[in-house]
Amino acid sequence: MEAVQWNKVDMTLKYVTAKIPEVTDDSVLVEVSHAGVCGTDLHIMQKEFLWSSDLVILGHEFSGTVVKVGKNVKNVAVGQRVAVEVNSICGGCEFCRRGKPNFCKDGMAKAIGVMVNGGFSNFCLVPGTQAIPVPDSLPLDKAALCEPCSCIIHGYELLGKVEDGSKILIMGAGIIGLLWASMLHHRGFRNVTMVEVADGRRQLAKDTGLGFDVLHPSALEESFKGKETSEDGFDIVVDCTGNSRAIEMALYMLKSGAKLLIFGCAPPTAEIKVKPAQIQFKELSIIGVHINPYCFTKAVTLVCDMEDEYLDFKRLGIEVFPLDQFESAISKLKAGQISKAMFCVKKE
Template sequence: MEFLSFDVKNRTLALRKAEIPTPGPNEVRIRIAYAGVCGTDLHILEGSFPCKKEGFLTLGHEFAGTVDAVGSTVKNFKLGQKVAVDPNSACDKCTFCHEGSYQHCSSGGINNTIGIFRDGGFSTHAVVPESQVHLVPDDVDLQQAALVEPLSCLAHGWKRLNGVNVGSNVLVIGAGIIGLLWACMLHLHGLRKSVTISEPQEKRRKLVNNLDLDFLAESPERLKQTFDVVIDCSGSAAAVQAAIPLLGPGGRLCVFGVANPSAKFSIEPYEIYKKELTILGVNINPFSFPRGLGLLHAMADRYLNYDKLGIKVFSLSQYREALDSLKKGEISKAVFKL
């Protein structure tokens, strides 16, 4: 098999080959079709996000493909089925896991993610536990199915927000892939002219118009009105700080983007008191993958067009070009076609 090997100590990537692994009794081997590059992958490569501490790692926690082999005790999957992988799992032992909040688990959740702490999808093949494999609807393309992991995180965010009422004034910060997917989900749920996407790069503001959502794409310095809901998809502490004064009374701030762990911003507690603001975070996708698949099915034909979303497909051998294009903001997302 062919895969991208990340040297954790030296933070370097190399394209390598190895024997195709054999699945264990409760594992499924997947012939990967598409694997998405997440902003978190960029943070890991630059050393600003925690991952496996030693040795080598195959990154990639957003991937879909077909079942290539199954272990002796696997009963729910057959060869050739289209599947996607939930990279996160619970330890099933701690209080958080038993309460359905494995995103806070000290040994599961984000601390044991496939593609961050275990070998992931930047490879032609991956072996994963059966419990983390999900069938993809027959009428959904595998290229679109590569987006189900971020969609499952959006599903968790939607639940944390307890939904957004039609007619609410909403600000989405950032027109990268996550901001664009949030815009699409808001449109799917019936919001129309009351949504604004804040983005400093003109080329990314144009992507919003390409999606034909009838939403306003605006540069941050031109934002004047107040909003009922602000969803940060930028991971920028400065952007979050600038958005707080834009919240109206009873406003809600959803911190969805992953910031550098050392980033800080200041806030006036009086504003929280006076306006009765709510500030909430969204951490991965606990038990949200089935809802992510539901969003995938509902959004596929209307919203998940790669060209309109600014997604570009690369081969594994083009990994340098893919990462460089993503870092420069020339594309909203890079996806490897295996």
């Protein structure tokens, strides 16, 4: 089979030929249809995240069709269309027993597309329990968005009750910022502002038709001159950048009693300056988001509900490439020419 393989030792991404995996008793073989390139993949390639196997086929956002099934697998059958939940759990550690499997070290050590071979290939071996059926009505290219949407659902749930009329700021208009904006609009929120440094991404956010204000960060800062942010700031800020400067700006923009959700992935060495008194007297909440515990089947429902109105690839800036054009896909993504690259893996 054909695959795109990451070599951590040589720091190279190569198009290779690999053996089709053999199905075990508890696994299924998925013929991959579509696989998305995630910002995490770029962080791995840029040596900002050091967790990955030394030699691994990347791809942790993908969909496809089950073509072989192990004898112990009961939840899916051959021919089943699936999206893949790439994070596993051990079930026995302290975090799994407390209902927080996203902190399970054994599970993270088996993450598909990061630690074990993933979806940038014609076929992928997946534990049967992690192959999640999707309706026949859901196109498989859209089904590949279930994984990032499951992470967004986890972040949304961590916010607790989001009151009607909440004033919300989204930092960053890459694909994650656009998906957050689409999800919020879908849920009925209209008082939403997006900020983005890149001109192209700002225009893309404006062209979504959501009707949200889309500003350069400097324009947003200018609009707050002379105002008291404790009263005029935002109830919720969702940072989708992982950028220290953006997070520091977000802290300033919060009104009293507000919440900052740190969703974007920051390099492990990044730091921010925080004034503890600001957190105390405003009673601010700072919330981190780590992957997607118990959210994947919810994401399938959300993607199905949003697919027709919100998930048009052209409107979201998603471009589809054949797998052998991975260099062009990565290049355009790094240059900010597209919001997301997705591989169409299955050859018709």
